[in-house]
Amino acid sequence: MENLKMDILALLQENSKVDAKQMALLLGKKEKEIVATIKEMEEHKVILKYTTMINWEKTGEEYVTALIDVKVQPQRGVGFDTVAERIYRFPEVKSVYLMSGGYDLSLIIEGKTMKEVALFVAEKLATIENVQSTTTHFVLKKYKEKGVIYEDKEEDRRLVISP
Amino acid sequence: MTPRNFVNKKVKELPPSGIRKFFDLVVNTKGVISLGVGEPDFVTPWHIREACVYSLEKGYTMYTSNYGLLELRQEIAKHFVNKYKLEYNPEGEIVITVGVSEALDIVLRAVLEEGEEVLIPEPSFVSYKPCTTLAGGVPIPIETTVATEFKLTPDMLRNKITPKTKAVLLSYPNNPTGTTYTKAELLELAKVIEQYDLLVLSDEIYADLTYEGSHTCFASLPNMKERTVVFNGFSKAYAMTGWRIGYTLANKEITDAIIKIHQYAIMCAPVMGQMAALEALKNGEEEVKYMVNQYNKRRRLIVSRFNEIGLECHEPNGAFYAFPSVKSTGFTAEEFCEKLLLEEKVAVVPGNAFGVGGDGHIRCTYASSLENITEALKRMEKFVRLHCR
Numbered sequence: 151m152e153n154l155k156m157d158i159l160a161l162l163q164e165n166s167k168v169d170a171k172q173m174a175l176l177l178g179k180k181e182k183e184i185v186a187t188i189k190e191m192e193e194h195k196v197i198l199k200y201t202t203m204i205n206w207e208k209t210g211e212e213y214v215t216a217l218i219d220v221k222v223q224p225q226r227g228v229g230f231d232t233v234a235e236r237i238y239r240f241p242e243v244k245s246v247y248l249m250s251g252g253y254d255l256s257l258i259i260e261g262k263t264m265k266e267v268a269l270f271v272a273e274k275l276a277t278i279e280n281v282q283s284t285t286t287h288f289v290l291k292k293y294k295e296k297g298v299i300y301e302d303k304e305e306d307r308r309l310v311i312s313p
Numbered sequence: 314m315t316p317r318n319f320v321n322k323k324v325k326e327l328p329p330s331g332i333r334k335f336f337d338l339v340v341n342t343k344g345v346i347s348l349g350v351g352e353p354d355f356v357t358p359w360h361i362r363e364a365c366v367y368s369l370e371k372g373y374t375m376y377t378s379n380y381g382l383l384e385l386r387q388e389i390a391k392h393f394v395n396k397y398k399l400e401y402n403p404e405g406e407i408v409i410t411v412g413v414s415e416a417l418d419i420v421l422r423a424v425l426e427e428g429e430e431v432l433i434p435e436p437s438f439v440s441y442k443p444c445t446t447l448a449g450g451v452p453i454p455i456e457t458t459v460a461t462e463f464k465l466t467p468d469m470l471r472n473k474i475t476p477k478t479k480a481v482l483l484s485y486p487n488n489p490t491g492t493t494y495t496k497a498e499l500l501e502l503a504k505v506i507e508q509y510d511l512l513v514l515s516d517e518i519y520a521d522l523t524y525e526g527s528h529t530c531f532a533s534l535p536n537m538k539e540r541t542v543v544f545n546g547f548s549k550a551y552a553m554t555g556w557r558i559g560y561t562l563a564n565k566e567i568t569d570a571i572i573k574i575h576q577y578a579i580m581c582a583p584v585m586g587q588m589a590a591l592e593a594l595k596n597g598e599e600e601v602k603y604m605v606n607q608y609n610k611r612r613r614l615i616v617s618r619f620n621e622i623g624l625e626c627h628e629p630n631g632a633f634y635a636f637p638s639v640k641s642t643g644f645t646a647e648e649f650c651e652k653l654l655l656e657e658k659v660a661v662v663p664g665n666a667f668g669v670g671g672d673g674h675i676r677c678t679y680a681s682s683l684e685n686i687t688e689a690l691k692r693m694e695k696f697v698r699l700h701c702r
Binding site: 161165168172175176177178304306308309310311312313 | 330332335336339340345347349350351352354356438439440488610611613614617618660662666683687
């Protein structure tokens with residue numbers, strides 16, 4: 151991919167609030183060119199969505215995340231894709247990955263309570279045709295996600311003025 | 314009986330650092346956004362810190378050779394071959410020092426006779442002049458201005474050479490102006506240097522932070538290696554300021570002299586920092602690239618914004634400083650900085666703290682987060698609008 155696109159993506163991935171004018175200044179390009187390139191990437195679904203990372207724990211809301219290993223019987227012609235699609239259509243399922251190794255699909259599921267997640271697994275997930283088994287791991291604490299450390303203790307400790 | 318004054322006369326007469334005065338003013342103001350910092354906003358990359366922790370666990374807590382760890386010197390030698398095709402013998406031509414600051418002090422002491430002159434293009438780093446004085450030399454500032462983008466020209470150099478001139482102290486990329494030199498420009502200076510048989514003290518601590526084109530090490534120019542002491546270190550490129558690890562590259566004759574002072578004054582640089590520096594050189598290149606890329610973006614932003622808001626700013630091609638002019642406001646650099654601090658709580662450093670040629674300019678670090686830079690510029694815009702005549 152061309153450099154400008156990569157540069158824009160790097161900026162947006164770091165901070166999706168950075169606007170075209172600022173990007174133009176940072177990259178030494180024309181604002182019009184930035185706007186056009188972003189539009190193109192949105193149309194081609196290179197950019198899927200602009201979102202915000204939130205530390206839900208600080209909101210006081212109860213939130214549960216679980217990682218679920220799923221073993222699947224692959225199907226002729228479509229492999230794992232059909233089962234994966236049946237799974238990812240559930241809004242509770244936040245991520246679905248096809249994995250190498252001891253199991254086939256890895257899921258990230260979010261729910262309000264452990265019980266809610268467990269019920270979802272038992273009633274919706276495990277009962278899908280060709281799903282052979284599931285193993286649920288609940289997340290107890292999040293330290294770092296998508297490159298962001300949740301409780302970063304490293305602050306700016308520099309002197310305010312130095313030569 | 315009151316004791317007599319014990320302080321050395323030369324030290325008593327040293328002018329206090331112009332930065333120090335401003336520092337006192339800033340620390341007493343709350344909620345300040347500082348663009349006055351002379352170091353990266355990144356902390357040292359984790360793998361480097363981790364390597365140091367590991368070395369401590371393994372018990373690396375002893376003195377090293379006076380020259381520094383041989384393995385580190387070997388890595389430095391390799392680095393200079395790869396980067397500049399320059400060969401230095403790790404055994405006898407490289408000394409690991411406590412930052413470039415120590416290196417500068419001991420090299421000046423190692424080469425200067427009482428009363429010999431050192432030519433110092435200014436604006437430049439605050440310790441050059443006092444260290445020269447303390448070493449018995451006479452600092453001769455050469456004023457550079459924005460007219461030549463703060464570059465020293467062969468004529469400026471020639472004009473200040475006297476029979477007493479021993480050395481020229483170059484620093485590029487320059488703190489505070491961000492000025493770099495092309496190879497062609499350096500070759501022209503080299504001609505004059507050779508003609509007058511001068512020594513070059515080349516502070517290249519910001520070498521890796523060069524944005525357009527590539528850095529030329531002064532010693533890599535024809536006939537210059539034998540008359541050049543190269544200073545470099547890990548502080549800026551690897552975000553390792555607090556570790557205090559620098560080094561000198563010089564011929565054996567000069568290195569023999571440097572090591573004499575270093576061994577009596579310092580013994581050796583701390584081994585922990587040396588272990589970290591070793592890891593930095595071996596595995597740190599990707600992080601350096603990342604940080605340079607970040608600085609470069611902020612550089613473009615800050616320079617365009619300064620020009621936009623009416624603080625004329627030349628393009629700094631290296632280091633992480635912009636050095637805009639504040640003449641449009643009618644203030645001196647010091648007035649500008651003090652008023653800006655009081656009214657808008659943004660700290661920048663008055664250019665005259667860096668010597669002649671710096672007045673009417675301010676040094677602004679862009680080694681700061683994008684949010685900080687953006688907010689600082691917003692406040693400065695407001696300030697300039699209010700005061701611009």
